[in-house]
Amino acid sequence: MNIASNPPNADIALTLVDLKRYPIADLDQGEGAAFLSKCQHSMETNGWCNLDGFIRPDALTALADEANALLPTAETLTIKRNIYQGAIDPSLPANDPRRQEFMHVAIQLADDQIPDETLIQQLYKSDILTEFVRRVQSKEQLYRCADEFQALNIVALQPESWHAWHYDTTECTVTLLLQAADQGGEFAFLPNSRTDETEDREAVDRLLAGDMSQAQTFSRGAGTFTLFRGGYSLHGVTKVEGERPRITSIMTYDEQPNRVISDDINIRIYGKRVEQILAERAQAGE
Numbered sequence: 001m002n003i004a005s006n007p008p009n010a011d012i013a014l015t016l017v018d019l020k021r022y023p024i025a026d027l028d029q030g031e032g033a034a035f036l037s038k039c040q041h042s043m044e045t046n047g048w049c050n051l052d053g054f055i056r057p058d059a060l061t062a063l064a065d066e067a068n069a070l071l072p073t074a075e076t077l078t079i080k081r082n083i084y085q086g087a088i089d090p091s092l093p094a095n096d097p098r099r100q101e102f103m104h105v106a107i108q109l110a111d112d113q114i115p116d117e118t119l120i121q122q123l124y125k126s127d128i129l130t131e132f133v134r135r136v137q138s139k140e141q142l143y144r145c146a147d148e149f150q151a152l153n154i155v156a157l158q159p160e161s162w163h164a165w166h167y168d169t170t171e172c173t174v175t176l177l178l179q180a181a182d183q184g185g186e187f188a189f190l191p192n193s194r195t196d197e198t199e200d201r202e203a204v205d206r207l208l209a210g211d212m213s214q215a216q217t218f219s220r221g222a223g224t225f226t227l228f229r230g231g232y233s234l235h236g237v238t239k240v241e242g243e244r245p246r247i248t249s250i251m252t253y254d255e256q257p258n259r260v261i262s263d264d265i266n267i268r269i270y271g272k273r274v275e276q277i278l279a280e281r282a283q284a285g286e
């Protein structure tokens, strides 16, 4: 396969995704419909849908090379936050694990640092992929997030780094692993550990105390596409070991069109670079 020979205007998902295993382009009949219903069932009953080998091997090499070429332009972010990313119940005692802040260091490309012509940006913008994600979640409408920084991100965790436990600010999270760690760097989560009303505090407390016994992990090679309810499932990534960074792309969606994230949150996540962009814009009166 020659990725560069993809005809202009063709949906890139048709070139990058292993359509034999994962017939995402035709979900209304036959194998595609059966596949979709399996994904929906997994999402409903388990709170996740994990598609190993979603990206074809040659396309995966191109995606990983592209990410490795872009990452030197990325910021190294030190992210410190509690598991809810801010909103804490003020009645909690001072020593409650829910007040605890966890820190991790990640090299992260925000959406505005990932050019439109890259394969990963084209894949994220694929209407076939967005429609697949929408249908797996059984949503009436689902849009790619309109935030100029958050929509699509690429995150590299260097050896010795982890991704601290947290809930996402959007309901469902979609990740594509571009480069696996040599060892470690496992995605770990408590599926549906909270609802809008309650939380499985016992399981959450255990995980925060370092006890992984109730957490779920998958064996995820590079090219695995995963959907899970990140806003309702406490999750993170265990320490990366070996030589290679673990590189993942995070694709965000929302039920509202034109969803943007507040400047405060974006500055908290992306730091000085974004703070400066927003300040310059405010000064220019935009």
Ligand SMILES: O=C(O)CCC(=O)C(=O)O
Binding pocket: 155, 163, 168, 175, 187, 235, 236, 237, 248, 250
């Ligand atoms: O890298 C992963 O597998 C998960 C990343 C994640 O949880 C996030 O970016 O919110």
Ligand SMILES: [Fe+2]
Binding pocket: 166, 167, 168, 173, 230, 235
């Ligand atoms: Fe997350």
